[in-house]
Amino acid sequence: MCSPEEALLQLEEAFLATLALVNTHILQPLLLAGDPSEPRAQECLQLLRQLHRNSLQLWHLTQQSLQSLHRRLRQPRTTGLESLLLLGSADRILQVHLEYIESYTSCVVVQVFQQVAKRKREYWHTQCRLLQKHLSGVSFEGPVDALLARLLHQPLAQHLQQRVLHLLRLRDTLGEGHPAQELVMNATILHGNLQSFLQQALDQAAATQALWHSLSSRPKDLLCTPAHCLLQDSQDIPVTVTPLRAERVLLFDDTLVLLQGPSVCSFDLRLVWVRPAQDRCTLCILTPEEEFSLCARNPQGQVVWQWKVCQAVCQALRGKKDFPVLGAGPAPSKPPACRSMAYTFRAEGRLCRATYEGEWCLGRPHGKGTLKWPDGRNHVGNFRRGLEHGFGIYLVPKATEDKFDCYKCHWDEGRMCGYGICEYGSEEVYKGYFQAGLRHGFGVLDSAPQAAQPFRYTGHWEKGQRSGYGVQEDSNRGERYIGMWQADQRHGPGVVVTQAGVCYQGTFQADKMVGPGVILSEDDSLYEGTFTRDLTPEGKGKITFPTGFTLEGSFGGGTGRGLYTQGVLDTAALPPDPSSTCKRQLGVDAFPVESRWQGVYGPFWDFVLAGCPGELQEALLGFHVQSPRELRRSQDYLSCGRSCPEDEAGKMEDTLEELLRHREPAALRQHLRQALSSARHPLGKLLRTLMLTFQATYAGIGANKHLQWLAQAEVKQHACELWAAYRGLLQVALQRKGQAPEGESEDAETRDLQAHRLMLPLVLPSFYSELFTLYLLLHEKEDGLYSQGITNLSLFPDTKLLEFLDVHKHLWPLKDLRLTSNQRSSLVRDKCFLSATECLQKIITTVDPREKLEVLEKTYGEIEATVSHVLGREHKLPMDDLLPLLIYVVSRARIQHLGAEIHLIRDMMDPVHMGGLYDFLLTALESCYEHIQKEDMRLRRLPGHWDLRDLC
Structure with a gap:
């Protein structure tokens, strides 16, 4: 009686010879039997070529195994059992066998052998009779296509069975504690699993092949592909589908299919989520566009369907079949709720024909992803429950070539909400806040550099229109308007400062000044009364000259007649009027300083009241980006120099910790100085926005001595607001540590003193250039x-x-x-x-x-x-x-x-x-x-x- 190793050698020699015969008499002739004129011949030929390549790989593997056995038997003392390929190359053995099984079952699924046998039936009978002389254990009865299929899988099945038996014999001959015993045991388990896997694959392929005979031509043509292998049929375990209508439900290893007459509705298993319902007989199925239920006749049927669908989803996500059998893969049997995948929407709606690629959760885009429409629109950013949520970049192409609107914004349930930067195809740029997709809150709108009427608006918005306090500069007219707006028009008290040095203040309605007002000329002459649009006094009024003389009466004018008046000229030498300086300061009473820039402070206090969550810092306080004009020149629309959102929570924790460590007066001053100078700190972000509003109001055309009181009051107010902002952050830091709030009862007088003593010297340098210019002029x-x-x-x-x-x-x-x-x-x-x-x-x-x-x-x-x-x-x-x-x-x-x-x-x-x-x-x-x-x-x-x- 031969040893187990000699028996393995004989087994490998016989299998090698069998593979050679099958290759010569079956596979090679099959490659020459294709008819390119047939519709599916090309697909069959590709599958046969793949099967032939895998058969050759299996032949080479067997030959190398045979060689390793020969070396072992020739030199038993120098060559250990671990040198045997069967024992030492488990991964390679598994890969080669699985690839062969997959290519073989693909041929069975699409009925390759039936199509080949139709053309040369007598030839294949002859080839089978030749092989019958050399092969034992293979049944040569039945149709030719079935015989061809058996010749390509039965020798492998028999060989795996014999290998397991011989490996068990080899294990029995080894003594306890032999170093190779574990190797032999692992190889035995591997080949046993291959046997189980092969049988399961054959059963699924046979069931799939039988399925095609039960379907009408249209569903069969759509579904009969190598990728589809039937796992469950509702005709075996009945289920009904609600609310969708379906006569039959088919579960393939990559797709869930609903059949209703000739119509086929398929769902990629990688984007199928399974959720048990309260009813024990019902199973909820979630997909990107449909939600439906599978209702079984009893709980046992529901359990089978749920298990099979879950395992098939796991298998589809891994991209390969489970080994050794379905449901026995290395990953958990419960499909993950969150996945990454690409999908093109088909149903009518805003996502029709759009392709989403990114993270999903329970059938909806959720996480980071990219959404692209056929018309060129695309959105890159964060999603939640199927809608844009969080930071995202949205591109909308324009009709003109290479022009599009670019929105770098925060989103809430599909609409812009929070801080954002929008660069329009017209080259206008908006930086500010949104609500429900419209400009809302504080924002800055810049016209295109080459616009016919260039402007910049800095101020408040409501539902997409300029409303509230704002500043707009008109470069063409050389004017700056400071005041109130409503419905995109100047409305309410306002001040106009001109490049020529003439200023006027009054009440605006529907973009036009109405009623009395004030005009200040370059030489400090003051007119109080009514006047025309071109600033000509008209009607009752009073002029106060720089000398102190006054002229009061009725004014009028006409073409070519100049200005005429009927009134009283007072040249009396009166002492200087203490209120004369106040009269020549504009906007002081018209715009209460505490209400001018609430759109800037509002988002900060929303952030504080929410507990300073790091993930909301960008949406409420803004983010830092490079110059929009530079982005336009480079066409790098998808870049944005933002801090990493994942780090914001940790950074905010560090920021609040720093506040608690620097509460002593000396340390507090230095800490506040650093915080205000940092573009990442909440206080620093707030200060930079306030600097932007200050420059927009008082720099350039706004550098007018008649605005000095307005400006200095604003700087003091900013110091008070920034001190309150610091106190708000400190309260949040104390609450997070479970400590009692500090100084909640701080009265207004104490608060103002602290703001002047501590905060004002720190913030004054940020406004000093524009502010001191106004003092110089005054x-x-x-x-x-x-x-x-x-x-x-x-x-x-x-x-x-x-x-x-x-x-x-x-x-x-x-x-x-x-x-x-x-x-x-x-x-x-x-x-x-x-x-x-x-x-x-x-x-x-x-x-x-x-x-x-x-x-x-x-x-x-x-x-x-x-x-x-x-x-x-x-x-x-x-x-x-x-x-x-x-x-x-x-x-x-x-x-x-x-x-x-x-x-x-x-x-x-x-x-x-x-x-x-x-x-x-x-x-x-x-x-x-x-x-x-x-x-x-x-x-x-x-x-x-x-x-x-x-x-x-």
């Missing part, structure tokens, strides 16, 4: 007089200037110089009180009002220190002595635009300093400023020995 006249005074005083040498300013001589810092008067004059020119002068010059190196006041305090300290050194003792200067010395230091410091600096400090200083030392020093500086403005008149009245030409 105080240009006074600063001009001041500059002339500085120029005149700079001609004085130190001693002459000190004497001219009536500084007591015992305070002059000259007594330590033992020089002649000429030497002394030469050496000390512009050197007296040098430390104080250099200190005061630092007032322009900072924008923080408090730091400017600290510079002023140090200047005062330097003056006193110099005087104390001169006197040789500690000395406190009274006001009468301080003022002339301070005038001297100011004149030598030569600070430009000192009037604008003083007024900005006065307006922005911390209220807590009112009436204190800083207030006193600032008042003294104001007195110096006013004194220097008057020096030109004083110098003209000097006696002849004070002639300026002699002072040098």
Whole structure:
């Protein structure tokens, strides 16, 4: 009796010879038997070629197995059992056998052998009789097509059975603990599983082949493909379909099919979800476009259908049949609820003929995906329950070539909602908020650069129209409108600032000014009354001239007649009207500062009230993108420099943790500085939007002195709102830690003090350029007089200037110089009180009002220190002595635009300093400023020995 290894050798030799015979007498002739004139001949030929290739692979595998057995038997002492291919190459054995089985069953499913046998029946009888002499165990009775099919699978089935028996014998000969025992056992299990798999595949193929005979021609032509292998038929286990109508339900290994007469409705199993119903006999089926139920006659039938459909879905998602048998794959038997797949919608509606590729959940697009329509529209982004939800980019092609609208927005249930950027084919660009698909809330709309009427609107929107407070610049007319809107038209109080310097304020209705208003000309002439559209006074009114004269009466005009009036001209020398400055400041009472930009603050507070969820930060606070114009030039419409949404939750947690760690005053100031400077921090995002609104209002054409009060009030309000925003974030951070809210009862006065003391110095640099420009323009006249005074005083040498300013001589810092008067004059020119002068010059190196006041305090300290050194003792200067010395230091410091600096400090200083030392020093500086403005008149009245030409 031969050993198990010798028996395996003989088995492999016999199988190799069988494969060679089958290949020579069956497969090769089959490849030559195709008739290209038949409709399905090409498909049959492709399947036969694949079967032939797989048969050759099986032959090569068997030959290599045979060779490994020969080596083992020749050199048993040096070659271990692990060298046998049957034991050491399980993956390769499995792959080759599965590929052969799949190609064979595909031929059976589409009835390849029946079609071939029709043409040369006698020839195939002859070939089978030749093979009968060499093959045993194969039945040669029955139709030719059945015989051909048996010749291609029975030898393999018998060979697998014999292999299992011989491997079991080999295992029995090995002793306990033999190192190869596990290898042999694994190989035995593998071949046993191959047997089971082959039998299951044969049964399914036979059932599928039999199915075609029961179908009419149209369903058969549509369904008879190699990919379809029948798993379950409702004629075996009956089910009814509701609400859809179907006579028969067929479950293939890749498709679920409903038949109703000649109509066929098929569903890709990769996009089929199974959900049990409350009724134990009912099974719910979810697909991208249909939802229906399969109702069995009893619970047992429902269980079978549910199990089979679930296993088939799992198998379809893996892309290969389960091994060893259906339902025994490596993945869980329950299909995943979330999948990634492509699908083209067929039903009428907004998605008709659109293709979605991406993530699905329970029959609906859910997660990241791309939706494309045949007309060129496509949406890339996030979906939820079948609708666009979250961030997405939507492209809509225009009629013109290479033009389309690009929407980079956040979406809510299929409509734009939250922050977004839209670049239109017309080259208009909108950046702002949406609601229900329409512009709603704060937003900025830019016209195309080459538009016939270029404009920019920055402000509030309602249901797609400009409504509420907003600013629009008309470049063609050189005008900027600041005020209220309704239904896309100027409506309500408004201010118009022109490039020519003329401004007017009044009430607008339906885009036209109605009723009385105010006109301010470049020379500060003020008209109050009614006027025409071209700003010509008409009707009752009053003109106040820069000199203080007034003209009140009725005004009129006509073509070529100029302006005429009938009224009263008042030239009486009245004292200056304290309200004259207020009258020349526009918009102060018309637009309450706390209500101007609520569309900017609103989304931030929505974010805070929601608990600062990281996933909503982009939708409510906006995202950072590169320049829209750059995107247009590069055509890179699908790029967007956004932070990764998956990281936002973690970043928000870190942000709130930082707030809790920096609550001490010193640490808080530094932390707020960093937060406000960061484009990713909620406070930084809010500040950047406020900067955008400020620039849109007060830069360029808006740089008008008559808007200074409007601007400075806005900056203070922003500081208060940002302080409140910080407090709101802090409360959320405390709540997340389960701690009690801090300072909820903080009154308005305390809140305003904190905003001025802590927040205003931090945010002022962001608005300083535009704000200081307005101060410069408003105080240009006074600063001009001041500059002339500085120029005149700079001609004085130190001693002459000190004497001219009536500084007591015992305070002059000259007594330590033992020089002649000429030497002394030469050496000390512009050197007296040098430390104080250099200190005061630092007032322009900072924008923080408090730091400017600290510079002023140090200047005062330097003056006193110099005087104390001169006197040789500690000395406190009274006001009468301080003022002339301070005038001297100011004149030598030569600070430009000192009037604008003083007024900005006065307006922005911390209220807590009112009436204190800083207030006193600032008042003294104001007195110096006013004194220097008057020096030109004083110098003209000097006696002849004070002639300026002699002072040098």
